[in-house]
Amino acid sequence: xxxxxxxxxxxxxxxxxxxxxxxxxxxxxxxxxxxxxxxxxxxxxxxxxxxxxxxxxxxxxxxxxxxxxxxxxxxxxxxxxxxxxxxxxxxxxxxxxxxxxxxxxxxxxxxxxxxxxxxxxxxxxxxxxxxxxxxxxxxxxxxxxxxxxxxxxxxxxxxxxxxxxxxxxxxxxxxxxxxxxxxxxxxxxxxxxxxxxxxxxxxxxxxxxxxxxxxxxxxxxxxxxxxxxxxxxxxxxxxxx
Amino acid sequence: xxxxxxxxxxxxxxxxxxxxxxxxxxxxxxxxxxxxxxxxxxxxxxxxxxxxxxxxxxxxxxxxxxxxxxxxxxxxxxxxxxxxxxxxxxxxxxxxxxxxxxxxxxxxxxxxxxxxxxxxxxxxxxxxxxxxxxxxxxxxxxxxxxxxxxxxxxxxxxxxxxxxxxxxxxxxxxxxxxxxx
Numbered sequence: 001x002x003x004x005x006x007x008x009x010x011x012x013x014x015x016x017x018x019x020x021x022x023x024x025x026x027x028x029x030x031x032x033x034x035x036x037x038x039x040x041x042x043x044x045x046x047x048x049x050x051x052x053x054x055x056x057x058x059x060x061x062x063x064x065x066x067x068x069x070x071x072x073x074x075x076x077x078x079x080x081x082x083x084x085x086x087x088x089x090x091x092x093x094x095x096x097x098x099x100x101x102x103x104x105x106x107x108x109x110x111x112x113x114x115x116x117x118x119x120x121x122x123x124x125x126x127x128x129x130x131x132x133x134x135x136x137x138x139x140x141x142x143x144x145x146x147x148x149x150x151x152x153x154x155x156x157x158x159x160x161x162x163x164x165x166x167x168x169x170x171x172x173x174x175x176x177x178x179x180x181x182x183x184x185x186x187x188x189x190x191x192x193x194x195x196x197x198x199x200x201x202x203x204x205x206x207x208x209x210x211x212x213x214x215x216x217x218x219x220x221x222x223x224x225x226x227x228x229x230x231x232x233x234x235x236x237x238x239x240x241x
Numbered sequence: 242x243x244x245x246x247x248x249x250x251x252x253x254x255x256x257x258x259x260x261x262x263x264x265x266x267x268x269x270x271x272x273x274x275x276x277x278x279x280x281x282x283x284x285x286x287x288x289x290x291x292x293x294x295x296x297x298x299x300x301x302x303x304x305x306x307x308x309x310x311x312x313x314x315x316x317x318x319x320x321x322x323x324x325x326x327x328x329x330x331x332x333x334x335x336x337x338x339x340x341x342x343x344x345x346x347x348x349x350x351x352x353x354x355x356x357x358x359x360x361x362x363x364x365x366x367x368x369x370x371x372x373x374x375x376x377x378x379x380x381x382x383x384x385x386x387x388x389x390x391x392x393x394x395x396x397x398x399x400x401x402x403x404x405x406x407x408x409x410x411x412x413x414x415x416x417x418x419x420x421x422x
Binding site for chain 2: 076096098109113117
Protein backbone atom coordinates (compact mmCIF):
# COMPACT_ATOMS: atom_id res chain seq x y z
CA UNK A 1 0.00 0.00 0.00
CA UNK A 2 1.27 3.40 -0.94
CA UNK A 3 1.96 5.75 1.92
CA UNK A 4 1.09 9.47 2.07
CA UNK A 5 4.80 10.41 1.59
CA UNK A 6 5.14 8.31 -1.55
CA UNK A 7 2.05 9.97 -3.02
CA UNK A 8 3.38 13.49 -2.21
CA UNK A 9 6.72 12.71 -3.76
CA UNK A 10 4.97 11.54 -6.91
CA UNK A 11 2.88 14.69 -7.09
CA UNK A 12 5.91 16.97 -6.50
CA UNK A 13 7.66 15.31 -9.33
CA UNK A 14 4.79 15.80 -11.77
CA UNK A 15 3.42 19.26 -10.93
CA UNK A 16 4.59 22.48 -9.38
CA UNK A 17 1.09 23.57 -8.31
CA UNK A 18 0.68 20.94 -5.78
CA UNK A 19 4.18 21.13 -4.29
CA UNK A 20 2.94 23.23 -1.35
CA UNK A 21 1.03 20.35 0.19
CA UNK A 22 -2.64 19.24 0.16
CA UNK A 23 -4.33 21.30 2.90
CA UNK A 24 -8.11 21.44 2.34
CA UNK A 25 -9.60 24.84 1.60
CA UNK A 26 -12.79 24.24 3.68
CA UNK A 27 -13.13 26.00 6.99
CA UNK A 28 -14.94 24.72 10.08
CA UNK A 29 -15.57 26.77 13.21
CA UNK A 30 -13.21 26.11 16.09
CA UNK A 31 -15.83 24.86 18.55
CA UNK A 32 -17.74 22.79 16.02
CA UNK A 33 -16.62 19.46 17.28
CA UNK A 34 -16.85 20.48 20.93
CA UNK A 35 -20.47 21.43 20.49
CA UNK A 36 -21.36 18.72 17.97
CA UNK A 37 -22.79 16.21 20.40
CA UNK A 38 -24.88 18.71 22.33
CA UNK A 39 -26.21 20.25 19.11
CA UNK A 40 -27.12 16.82 17.76
CA UNK A 41 -29.03 15.97 20.91
CA UNK A 42 -30.97 19.20 20.60
CA UNK A 43 -31.94 18.27 17.02
CA UNK A 44 -33.05 14.79 18.10
CA UNK A 45 -35.16 16.20 20.92
CA UNK A 46 -36.69 18.61 18.46
CA UNK A 47 -37.62 15.74 16.16
CA UNK A 48 -39.24 13.88 19.02
CA UNK A 49 -41.32 16.95 19.85
CA UNK A 50 -42.37 17.20 16.22
CA UNK A 51 -43.43 13.50 16.27
CA UNK A 52 -45.68 14.07 19.24
CA UNK A 53 -47.44 16.84 17.39
CA UNK A 54 -48.10 14.68 14.32
CA UNK A 55 -49.66 11.77 16.28
CA UNK A 56 -53.40 11.30 15.59
CA UNK A 57 -55.52 13.42 17.83
CA UNK A 58 -58.01 11.42 19.96
CA UNK A 59 -60.94 12.70 17.88
CA UNK A 60 -59.97 10.42 15.01
CA UNK A 61 -61.26 6.92 15.51
CA UNK A 62 -61.05 3.75 13.50
CA UNK A 63 -62.86 0.43 13.73
CA UNK A 64 -61.46 -2.20 16.09
CA UNK A 65 -59.06 -4.60 14.38
CA UNK A 66 -58.90 -2.22 11.40
CA UNK A 67 -55.25 -2.93 10.66
CA UNK A 68 -55.44 -6.63 11.47
CA UNK A 69 -58.30 -7.01 9.02
CA UNK A 70 -56.97 -4.64 6.41
CA UNK A 71 -55.09 -7.26 4.40
CA UNK A 72 -58.11 -9.58 4.46
CA UNK A 73 -60.38 -6.79 3.29
CA UNK A 74 -58.05 -5.86 0.45
CA UNK A 75 -57.80 -9.51 -0.63
CA UNK A 76 -61.58 -9.86 -0.46
CA UNK A 77 -61.93 -6.79 -2.63
CA UNK A 78 -59.49 -8.24 -5.17
CA UNK A 79 -61.46 -11.50 -5.21
CA UNK A 80 -64.73 -9.63 -5.71
CA UNK A 81 -63.20 -7.91 -8.69
CA UNK A 82 -62.05 -11.26 -10.05
CA UNK A 83 -65.56 -12.65 -9.74
CA UNK A 84 -67.00 -9.56 -11.36
CA UNK A 85 -64.57 -9.86 -14.28
CA UNK A 86 -65.42 -13.55 -14.66
CA UNK A 87 -69.13 -12.75 -14.71
CA UNK A 88 -68.62 -9.97 -17.23
CA UNK A 89 -67.24 -12.52 -19.64
CA UNK A 90 -69.89 -15.19 -19.05
CA UNK A 91 -73.14 -13.39 -18.21
CA UNK A 92 -72.65 -9.59 -18.15
CA UNK A 93 -76.29 -8.94 -17.36
CA UNK A 94 -75.85 -10.42 -13.89
CA UNK A 95 -73.21 -7.85 -12.93
CA UNK A 96 -75.88 -5.16 -12.86
CA UNK A 97 -78.03 -7.02 -10.32
CA UNK A 98 -77.60 -6.28 -6.63
CA UNK A 99 -76.13 -9.16 -4.70
CA UNK A 100 -78.31 -8.44 -1.72
CA UNK A 101 -80.46 -11.43 -0.81
CA UNK A 102 -84.08 -10.25 -0.70
CA UNK A 103 -85.16 -12.65 2.07
CA UNK A 104 -85.61 -11.15 5.52
CA UNK A 105 -84.97 -12.56 8.94
CA UNK A 106 -85.92 -11.10 12.31
CA UNK A 107 -83.19 -8.86 13.73
CA UNK A 108 -83.17 -10.73 17.01
CA UNK A 109 -83.04 -14.17 15.41
CA UNK A 110 -79.26 -14.48 15.55
CA UNK A 111 -79.02 -12.98 19.04
CA UNK A 112 -81.50 -15.50 20.34
CA UNK A 113 -80.41 -18.51 18.30
CA UNK A 114 -79.94 -21.61 20.43
CA UNK A 115 -79.80 -25.26 19.67
CA UNK A 116 -83.12 -26.25 21.20
CA UNK A 117 -83.80 -29.33 19.13
CA UNK A 118 -83.41 -32.69 20.83
CA UNK A 119 -80.76 -34.78 19.18
CA UNK A 120 -82.13 -38.00 17.71
CA UNK A 121 -81.16 -41.11 19.63
CA UNK A 122 -79.58 -42.85 16.71
CA UNK A 123 -77.87 -41.78 13.59
CA UNK A 124 -79.36 -44.54 11.51
CA UNK A 125 -79.77 -43.57 7.95
CA UNK A 126 -83.31 -43.41 6.65
CA UNK A 127 -83.38 -45.69 3.68
CA UNK A 128 -85.35 -44.35 0.81
CA UNK A 129 -88.20 -46.45 -0.42
CA UNK A 130 -87.79 -46.05 -4.13
CA UNK A 131 -84.11 -45.40 -4.63
CA UNK A 132 -83.21 -48.74 -6.19
CA UNK A 133 -86.33 -50.24 -7.63
CA UNK A 134 -84.59 -53.17 -9.29
CA UNK A 135 -83.18 -54.19 -5.92
CA UNK A 136 -86.64 -54.26 -4.39
CA UNK A 137 -88.07 -56.24 -7.29
CA UNK A 138 -85.21 -58.73 -7.02
CA UNK A 139 -85.73 -59.04 -3.26
CA UNK A 140 -89.49 -59.55 -3.66
CA UNK A 141 -88.94 -62.15 -6.40
CA UNK A 142 -86.45 -64.12 -4.33
CA UNK A 143 -88.76 -64.11 -1.28
CA UNK A 144 -91.65 -65.32 -3.45
CA UNK A 145 -89.35 -68.00 -4.89
CA UNK A 146 -88.30 -69.22 -1.47
CA UNK A 147 -91.95 -69.41 -0.33
CA UNK A 148 -93.01 -71.27 -3.48
CA UNK A 149 -90.16 -73.80 -3.31
CA UNK A 150 -90.65 -74.46 0.40
CA UNK A 151 -94.41 -74.83 -0.19
CA UNK A 152 -93.80 -77.33 -2.99
CA UNK A 153 -91.48 -79.47 -0.92
CA UNK A 154 -93.68 -79.23 2.15
CA UNK A 155 -96.66 -80.45 0.13
CA UNK A 156 -95.04 -83.32 -1.73
CA UNK A 157 -92.77 -84.55 0.99
CA UNK A 158 -95.54 -85.27 3.52
CA UNK A 159 -96.32 -88.58 1.77
CA UNK A 160 -92.77 -89.28 0.86
CA UNK A 161 -90.38 -91.79 2.29
CA UNK A 162 -88.80 -89.11 4.49
CA UNK A 163 -91.96 -88.78 6.55
CA UNK A 164 -92.42 -92.53 6.56
CA UNK A 165 -88.85 -92.91 7.70
CA UNK A 166 -89.46 -90.52 10.55
CA UNK A 167 -92.49 -92.54 11.66
CA UNK A 168 -90.56 -95.75 11.23
CA UNK A 169 -87.84 -94.54 13.51
CA UNK A 170 -90.32 -94.27 16.41
CA UNK A 171 -90.02 -97.25 18.73
CA UNK A 172 -93.76 -97.83 19.47
CA UNK A 173 -93.33 -101.12 21.27
CA UNK A 174 -90.61 -99.74 23.48
CA UNK A 175 -92.70 -96.70 24.31
CA UNK A 176 -95.78 -98.79 25.13
CA UNK A 177 -93.77 -101.05 27.40
CA UNK A 178 -92.76 -98.03 29.44
CA UNK A 179 -96.40 -97.14 30.11
CA UNK A 180 -97.98 -98.89 33.10
CA UNK A 181 -101.16 -100.97 32.70
CA UNK A 182 -103.15 -98.63 34.92
CA UNK A 183 -102.25 -95.68 32.76
CA UNK A 184 -103.22 -97.52 29.63
CA UNK A 185 -106.57 -98.54 31.11
CA UNK A 186 -107.30 -94.98 32.18
CA UNK A 187 -106.36 -93.69 28.76
CA UNK A 188 -108.64 -96.16 26.96
CA UNK A 189 -111.56 -95.53 29.31
CA UNK A 190 -111.33 -91.77 28.84
CA UNK A 191 -110.98 -91.89 25.02
CA UNK A 192 -114.09 -93.70 23.75
CA UNK A 193 -113.63 -92.58 20.18
CA UNK A 194 -110.57 -94.80 19.92
CA UNK A 195 -112.50 -98.05 20.47
CA UNK A 196 -114.10 -99.82 17.51
CA UNK A 197 -117.82 -100.51 17.90
CA UNK A 198 -118.05 -103.86 16.10
CA UNK A 199 -121.70 -104.39 17.09
CA UNK A 200 -122.89 -101.40 15.10
CA UNK A 201 -120.98 -102.37 11.98
CA UNK A 202 -122.09 -105.99 11.97
CA UNK A 203 -125.70 -105.02 12.70
CA UNK A 204 -125.89 -102.65 9.74
CA UNK A 205 -124.25 -105.04 7.39
CA UNK A 206 -126.62 -107.87 8.38
CA UNK A 207 -129.60 -105.67 7.64
CA UNK A 208 -128.31 -104.90 4.17
CA UNK A 209 -127.34 -108.45 3.31
CA UNK A 210 -130.66 -110.29 2.93
CA UNK A 211 -130.14 -112.71 -0.04
CA UNK A 212 -133.82 -113.41 -0.73
CA UNK A 213 -134.66 -109.72 -0.96
CA UNK A 214 -131.61 -109.05 -3.11
CA UNK A 215 -132.45 -111.80 -5.61
CA UNK A 216 -136.09 -110.66 -5.87
CA UNK A 217 -134.96 -107.20 -6.81
CA UNK A 218 -132.70 -108.44 -9.65
CA UNK A 219 -134.27 -109.13 -13.07
CA UNK A 220 -133.90 -112.42 -14.97
CA UNK A 221 -131.78 -110.85 -17.70
CA UNK A 222 -129.36 -109.45 -15.14
CA UNK A 223 -129.11 -112.87 -13.51
CA UNK A 224 -128.42 -114.59 -16.87
CA UNK A 225 -125.75 -111.98 -17.64
CA UNK A 226 -124.15 -112.56 -14.24
CA UNK A 227 -124.10 -116.35 -14.69
CA UNK A 228 -122.66 -116.02 -18.17
CA UNK A 229 -119.83 -113.72 -16.98
CA UNK A 230 -119.15 -115.91 -13.96
CA UNK A 231 -118.92 -119.01 -16.20
CA UNK A 232 -116.48 -117.26 -18.56
CA UNK A 233 -114.41 -116.19 -15.61
CA UNK A 234 -114.07 -119.78 -14.38
CA UNK A 235 -113.04 -120.95 -17.84
CA UNK A 236 -110.41 -118.21 -18.09
CA UNK A 237 -109.00 -119.11 -14.72
CA UNK A 238 -108.76 -122.73 -15.72
CA UNK A 239 -107.07 -121.79 -18.99
CA UNK A 240 -104.65 -119.69 -17.15
CA UNK A 241 -103.63 -122.43 -14.79
CA UNK B 242 -63.04 -11.73 22.71
CA UNK B 243 -62.16 -12.90 19.20
CA UNK B 244 -60.82 -16.44 19.14
CA UNK B 245 -59.53 -18.21 16.10
CA UNK B 246 -60.74 -21.66 15.08
CA UNK B 247 -57.81 -23.53 16.59
CA UNK B 248 -58.28 -21.86 19.96
CA UNK B 249 -62.00 -22.63 19.86
CA UNK B 250 -61.30 -26.28 19.08
CA UNK B 251 -58.80 -26.54 21.92
CA UNK B 252 -61.35 -25.05 24.31
CA UNK B 253 -64.03 -27.43 23.02
CA UNK B 254 -61.82 -30.41 23.85
CA UNK B 255 -61.52 -29.28 27.45
CA UNK B 256 -64.53 -30.54 29.40
CA UNK B 257 -64.67 -27.39 31.56
CA UNK B 258 -64.88 -25.03 28.56
CA UNK B 259 -66.63 -27.33 26.11
CA UNK B 260 -70.06 -25.68 26.22
CA UNK B 261 -68.82 -22.10 26.16
CA UNK B 262 -66.54 -22.92 23.22
CA UNK B 263 -69.47 -24.48 21.39
CA UNK B 264 -71.59 -21.40 22.03
CA UNK B 265 -68.77 -19.28 20.61
CA UNK B 266 -68.60 -21.51 17.51
CA UNK B 267 -72.36 -21.07 17.00
CA UNK B 268 -72.06 -17.29 17.34
CA UNK B 269 -69.17 -17.19 14.92
CA UNK B 270 -70.72 -19.24 12.12
CA UNK B 271 -74.50 -19.10 12.59
CA UNK B 272 -75.13 -16.18 10.27
CA UNK B 273 -73.05 -17.44 7.35
CA UNK B 274 -74.52 -20.93 7.62
CA UNK B 275 -78.05 -19.56 7.97
CA UNK B 276 -77.83 -17.67 4.69
CA UNK B 277 -76.12 -20.55 2.95
CA UNK B 278 -79.05 -22.80 3.88
CA UNK B 279 -81.77 -20.19 3.41
CA UNK B 280 -80.74 -19.50 -0.18
CA UNK B 281 -81.19 -23.20 -0.89
CA UNK B 282 -84.41 -24.04 0.97
CA UNK B 283 -86.04 -20.56 0.95
CA UNK B 284 -88.33 -20.95 3.97
CA UNK B 285 -87.12 -19.53 7.28
CA UNK B 286 -88.71 -22.35 9.30
CA UNK B 287 -87.00 -25.03 7.25
CA UNK B 288 -83.74 -23.11 7.51
CA UNK B 289 -84.05 -22.85 11.28
CA UNK B 290 -84.72 -26.59 11.55
CA UNK B 291 -81.75 -27.41 9.41
CA UNK B 292 -79.44 -24.99 11.19
CA UNK B 293 -80.34 -26.72 14.45
CA UNK B 294 -79.58 -30.11 12.87
CA UNK B 295 -76.27 -28.84 11.55
CA UNK B 296 -75.12 -27.68 14.97
CA UNK B 297 -76.33 -30.88 16.62
CA UNK B 298 -74.17 -32.81 14.15
CA UNK B 299 -71.30 -30.45 14.83
CA UNK B 300 -71.64 -31.07 18.58
CA UNK B 301 -71.56 -34.82 18.02
CA UNK B 302 -68.71 -34.80 15.53
CA UNK B 303 -66.48 -31.95 16.63
CA UNK B 304 -64.54 -34.02 19.13
CA UNK B 305 -63.39 -36.29 16.33
CA UNK B 306 -62.80 -33.45 13.87
CA UNK B 307 -59.34 -34.23 12.52
CA UNK B 308 -58.53 -30.73 11.28
CA UNK B 309 -57.60 -32.03 7.84
CA UNK B 310 -59.73 -29.16 6.62
CA UNK B 311 -60.61 -25.81 8.14
CA UNK B 312 -63.48 -25.70 10.60
CA UNK B 313 -65.32 -23.32 8.28
CA UNK B 314 -65.03 -25.78 5.36
CA UNK B 315 -66.20 -28.67 7.52
CA UNK B 316 -69.26 -26.73 8.76
CA UNK B 317 -70.16 -25.71 5.22
CA UNK B 318 -69.90 -29.31 4.13
CA UNK B 319 -72.31 -30.46 6.85
CA UNK B 320 -74.74 -27.68 5.99
CA UNK B 321 -74.51 -28.47 2.28
CA UNK B 322 -75.22 -32.17 2.87
CA UNK B 323 -78.20 -31.23 5.04
CA UNK B 324 -79.52 -29.04 2.21
CA UNK B 325 -79.13 -31.74 -0.41
CA UNK B 326 -80.79 -34.38 1.80
CA UNK B 327 -83.66 -32.03 2.59
CA UNK B 328 -84.22 -31.14 -1.06
CA UNK B 329 -84.07 -34.80 -2.05
CA UNK B 330 -86.74 -35.70 0.52
CA UNK B 331 -88.84 -32.75 -0.56
CA UNK B 332 -88.65 -33.91 -4.16
CA UNK B 333 -89.83 -37.39 -3.19
CA UNK B 334 -92.74 -36.00 -1.21
CA UNK B 335 -93.65 -33.87 -4.20
CA UNK B 336 -93.58 -36.96 -6.42
CA UNK B 337 -96.03 -38.71 -4.10
CA UNK B 338 -98.35 -35.73 -4.02
CA UNK B 339 -97.99 -35.19 -7.81
CA UNK B 340 -96.41 -31.75 -7.34
CA UNK B 341 -93.22 -30.42 -8.79
CA UNK B 342 -90.51 -30.00 -6.13
CA UNK B 343 -88.81 -27.05 -7.86
CA UNK B 344 -92.15 -25.36 -8.43
CA UNK B 345 -92.66 -25.73 -4.70
CA UNK B 346 -89.55 -23.64 -4.04
CA UNK B 347 -90.62 -21.02 -6.59
CA UNK B 348 -93.99 -20.89 -4.87
CA UNK B 349 -92.24 -20.40 -1.53
CA UNK B 350 -90.40 -17.41 -3.02
CA UNK B 351 -93.61 -15.94 -4.37
CA UNK B 352 -95.27 -16.47 -1.02
CA UNK B 353 -92.62 -14.39 0.76
CA UNK B 354 -94.06 -11.24 2.32
CA UNK B 355 -91.57 -8.98 0.60
CA UNK B 356 -91.84 -10.61 -2.83
CA UNK B 357 -91.91 -8.17 -5.74
CA UNK B 358 -91.84 -9.86 -9.14
CA UNK B 359 -90.68 -6.67 -10.83
CA UNK B 360 -87.51 -6.39 -8.80
CA UNK B 361 -84.41 -7.94 -10.28
CA UNK B 362 -83.31 -9.41 -6.93
CA UNK B 363 -86.47 -11.50 -6.78
CA UNK B 364 -86.28 -12.43 -10.44
CA UNK B 365 -82.75 -13.61 -9.79
CA UNK B 366 -83.99 -15.83 -6.95
CA UNK B 367 -86.67 -17.32 -9.20
CA UNK B 368 -84.09 -17.92 -11.91
CA UNK B 369 -81.79 -19.69 -9.44
CA UNK B 370 -84.59 -22.15 -8.61
CA UNK B 371 -84.61 -23.34 -12.21
CA UNK B 372 -81.10 -24.76 -11.77
CA UNK B 373 -80.34 -28.31 -10.63
CA UNK B 374 -79.48 -28.45 -6.91
CA UNK B 375 -75.71 -28.80 -7.14
CA UNK B 376 -75.47 -26.11 -9.78
CA UNK B 377 -77.60 -23.90 -7.53
CA UNK B 378 -75.14 -24.50 -4.68
CA UNK B 379 -72.16 -23.64 -6.85
CA UNK B 380 -73.81 -20.48 -8.13
CA UNK B 381 -74.78 -19.28 -4.64
CA UNK B 382 -71.34 -19.92 -3.19
CA UNK B 383 -69.59 -18.10 -6.00
CA UNK B 384 -72.02 -15.29 -6.77
CA UNK B 385 -73.19 -14.33 -3.27
CA UNK B 386 -70.38 -15.58 -1.02
CA UNK B 387 -67.52 -14.84 -3.46
CA UNK B 388 -66.02 -18.18 -2.56
CA UNK B 389 -62.83 -19.23 -4.37
CA UNK B 390 -63.11 -22.42 -6.42
CA UNK B 391 -60.36 -23.99 -4.33
CA UNK B 392 -62.40 -23.78 -1.13
CA UNK B 393 -65.60 -24.73 -2.92
CA UNK B 394 -63.84 -27.80 -4.23
CA UNK B 395 -63.15 -28.94 -0.67
CA UNK B 396 -66.74 -28.38 0.42
CA UNK B 397 -68.43 -30.01 -2.55
CA UNK B 398 -65.66 -32.57 -3.17
CA UNK B 399 -65.60 -31.75 -6.86
CA UNK B 400 -62.71 -30.64 -9.08
CA UNK B 401 -62.14 -26.93 -9.55
CA UNK B 402 -62.51 -27.26 -13.32
CA UNK B 403 -65.89 -28.93 -13.00
CA UNK B 404 -67.04 -26.24 -10.56
CA UNK B 405 -65.93 -23.47 -12.88
CA UNK B 406 -67.78 -25.05 -15.80
CA UNK B 407 -70.86 -25.54 -13.62
CA UNK B 408 -70.81 -21.89 -12.48
CA UNK B 409 -70.49 -20.61 -16.04
CA UNK B 410 -73.39 -22.76 -17.23
CA UNK B 411 -75.49 -21.59 -14.30
CA UNK B 412 -74.71 -17.92 -14.90
CA UNK B 413 -75.67 -18.22 -18.56
CA UNK B 414 -78.93 -20.01 -17.76
CA UNK B 415 -79.85 -17.38 -15.18
CA UNK B 416 -79.07 -14.54 -17.53
CA UNK B 417 -81.21 -16.17 -20.20
CA UNK B 418 -84.08 -16.58 -17.72
CA UNK B 419 -83.89 -12.94 -16.60
CA UNK B 420 -83.77 -11.60 -20.14
CA UNK B 421 -86.75 -13.71 -21.22
CA UNK B 422 -89.07 -13.41 -18.24
